[in-house]
Amino acid sequence: MLVNCVIGLQKFVSPWRQVFSKTEISPPRRYELDWLRVLAFGMLIFYHTGMLYSQNWGFHFKSQYLSLNVENAMLLLSPWRMALIWFISGAALRFIVARSSFTHFITSRSILILLPLLAGVWLIVPVQLYAEMSQKSGLNLGFWQFYRAFFDLSHPIFSHYQAGIWPHVDVNHLWYLRSLWQFTLLLVLILPLLHLSKVQALITHLCEQSPLIIFMVLLLPLCALKLSWPSETFRYPMGALFLLYGYLLAWQSGFYSQLKRHWRTFLILFVVGYLLVIIGYHVIWQNPIAQQWKITSMDMLYTAQRLLGVMLMLALAQRFLNHDHPILTKLNSAVFPFYILHQSMIIGLAFWLTPLQLGPVWEPVVIICVTFFGCWLFFEIVRRIDIICPLFGIKPSQQYSAKQRRVVSWIGLLLISPLVLELLT
Numbered sequence: 571m572l573v574n575c576v577i578g579l580q581k582f583v584s585p586w587r588q589v590f591s592k593t594e595i596s597p598p599r600r601y602e603l604d605w606l607r608v609l610a611f612g613m614l615i616f617y618h619t620g621m622l623y624s625q626n627w628g629f630h631f632k633s634q635y636l637s638l639n640v641e642n643a644m645l646l647l648s649p650w651r652m653a654l655i656w657f658i659s660g661a662a663l664r665f666i667v668a669r670s671s672f673t674h675f676i677t678s679r680s681i682l683i684l685l686p687l688l689a690g691v692w693l694i695v696p697v698q699l700y701a702e703m704s705q706k707s708g709l710n711l712g713f714w715q716f717y718r719a720f721f722d723l724s725h726p727i728f729s730h731y732q733a734g735i736w737p738h739v740d741v742n743h744l745w746y747l748r749s750l751w752q753f754t755l756l757l758v759l760i761l762p763l764l765h766l767s768k769v770q771a772l773i774t775h776l777c778e779q780s781p782l783i784i785f786m787v788l789l790l791p792l793c794a795l796k797l798s799w800p801s802e803t804f805r806y807p808m809g810a811l812f813l814l815y816g817y818l819l820a821w822q823s824g825f826y827s828q829l830k831r832h833w834r835t836f837l838i839l840f841v842v843g844y845l846l847v848i849i850g851y852h853v854i855w856q857n858p859i860a861q862q863w864k865i866t867s868m869d870m871l872y873t874a875q876r877l878l879g880v881m882l883m884l885a886l887a888q889r890f891l892n893h894d895h896p897i898l899t900k901l902n903s904a905v906f907p908f909y910i911l912h913q914s915m916i917i918g919l920a921f922w923l924t925p926l927q928l929g930p931v932w933e934p935v936v937i938i939c940v941t942f943f944g945c946w947l948f949f950e951i952v953r954r955i956d957i958i959c960p961l962f963g964i965k966p967s968q969q970y971s972a973k974q975r976r977v978v979s980w981i982g983l984l985l986i987s988p989l990v991l992e993l994l995t
Contacts, residue, residue: 585762590672596665597821601894602887607658608901610883611909613651615945618743618913619938620644622920623930626856630702630742631917635930645847649872650879652746656809657880659750660816663757679754680990681982682963687747688989689961690910691735695742696720697914699731701921735992743913746809748993753810757817764818777824781832781881784825788815789877796873797866812880829885836882843875906963907949915941 621629624644625636667675700716703709707730709716719725723737734740741748763769776787795807819825829836850868854860919937928936952958956966960982970978 586672586758589761589765590667590670590675596668597823599665600661600820600826600892601898602884602892603658603661604898604902605891606654606883606887607662607905608898610651610655610658611905613647614743614909615912615916615938615941617644617647617651618916619934619941622916622937623934630698631705631920633920633933634924634927635933637930641851642848645851646844649847649876650883652805652809653812653876654880654883655746656812657816657884660757660813660818661820662816663754663813664817664820667761676758677979677983680751680986681960681979683747683751683754684986684989684993685960685982686906686910686963687741687744687751688986690744690747691739691741694910694914695740695744697918697921698742699738699740701917703727703731704921735989744910746909749806749809750813752993753813756810757813773818773822774824777819777822777828781828781835784828785877785881789874792873792877793870796869801869808876826884826888829881830888833882833885833889836878836885840875840878840882843871843878846871847875903953903964904946904949907952908945910962911945911948912941915944 620640620643621627622631622633623635623637623640625638626641627644666679670678696717697713699720700709700713703716709727711719711727716727719727720738723739728738731738731740735748757764776784791811792808795811796804799807850871854864854868916937919940920933923933923936949964952962953964953967956968959966960978
C-alpha cells in the first residue's frame with residue numbers, strides 16, 4: 571500500500587520534476603534586466619514621495635503641501651512602474667527555475683521572500699501606521715509607546731485598523747512580497763503546461779511577428795482583465811499576468827531584438843500616450859458626471875499605456891543598458907533593503923518634518939535625499955552582519971558549509987511558518 575502511494579506520488583510530481591531538472595542551456599544573463607530592476611525600485615522612492623503631495627490620491631500620510639501638478643508628473647510612471655517590476659520578476663524566475671531543483675526552488679524562494687516580509691511588517695512598517703493614526707485619528711502617544719502597543723493584537727487603539735495579515739499588522743508597500751510568493755506558487759502549478767513544446771513554439775512564433783502584433787496579443791488579456799475586475803484590486807491580477815509575460819518571454823531573443831529595433835517608435839507612442847492620459851485624467855477621471863463609455867475608454871487607454879511603458883523600458887534597456895558593470899552586483903544586492911525600508915523612511919521623515927514647515931520644494935528634496943542616504947547606510951550596515959542579512963533579502967558574505975546552510979534553512983522555514991499559514995488561508 572505504502573509503495574503504491576509512493577509510486578503514485580512520484581508519477582504525480584513527475585511533470586514538475588522534469589521542468590526543474592531539464593539540462594537545457596540557458597541564454598546569457600540579461601544585464602539590462604538587472605539595471606532595470608535597480609532603476610525600477612529606485613523610482614519607487616520618487617513615486618512614494620510624490621504620494622505625500624498628490625491632491626487626489628490616498629496615502630498613509632499627507633504633507634501640508636498638496637499639488638495637482640505632482641499628479642501630472644506621477645502619471646508618467648504610474649501606469650507601468652509596478653508592471654515592469656512584475657515582468658522582471660517573472661523573467662528572473664525563468665532563470666532560477668533553470669538552475670534549481672523543485673524542492674530547493676520552493677524552500678529557497680519562500681525563505682527569501684517571506685522572511686523579509688515578516689521582518690518588514692513587524693519592524694519596518696509600524697512607523698507608517700503611527701504617522702497615519704497620528705494624522706487621521708489624533709493619536710496622542712509617543713512612537714515607542716505606540717510600538718509596544720503594536721505587539722498586542724487586541725489593543726483597543728487599533729480597533730479601527732484591523733486590516734492586515736494579523737489585526738493591524740498590515741503589509742502596506744510590502745504587498746509586492748506577499749503577492750510575489752503567492753503568484754510564484756501559482757506559476758509553479760502551471761509550469762508543466764508552460765513548458766510544453768507546443769506552447770514554447772507558439773511563444774517563439776509570436777515573437778517573430780511585428781511589434782504591433784506582439785503588443786496587441788499581450789494587450790488583449792490585460793484589457794479583458796480590466797473590463798472584468800474591480801479597479802480597487804486590479805493590481806493583483808495585473809501583476810500575475812505581467813509575471814507570466816516575464817516568465818514566458820525571458821528567453822525569447824526575438825522579442826528583445828524587436829524591441830531594440832523599434833525603440834524610437836515606442837518612445838514616440840509613449841509620449842503621445844502620456845499626453846492623452848494627462849488629458850483624460852483631468853477631463854474624464856476627475857469629472858464626476860463623465861459618461862461610462864468615456865470612463866471605459868480612458869481605462870483602456872491607461873491599460874495600453876501600462877503595456878507600452880513596459881515595452882519601452884525594455885527597449886531602452888536593450889539599447890543602452892545591455893552590459894555588465896562592477897557596481898551592478900552591489901546595486902542588485904541593495905534592492906531588497908531599499909525596497910523594504912524606503913516607504914517607512916519617507917513617511918517617517920514627512921511626519922517629523924511637518925512642524926518645521928520647510929515648504930513645498932525643500933521638504934520633498936530633504937525627504938528624497940535623506941531616504942536614499944538612509945537606505946544606503948542601512949544596506950551597508952546590514953550586509954556586514956550575516957545573521958540578519960536574510961531578514962532583508964541580502965546574501966550573506968561568508969561561505970558556510972552545507973550543514974550550516976541546512977540548519978539556517980530549517981530555522982527560516984520555522985520562522986515563516988505562521989506567515990505561510992496566514993497567507994494560504
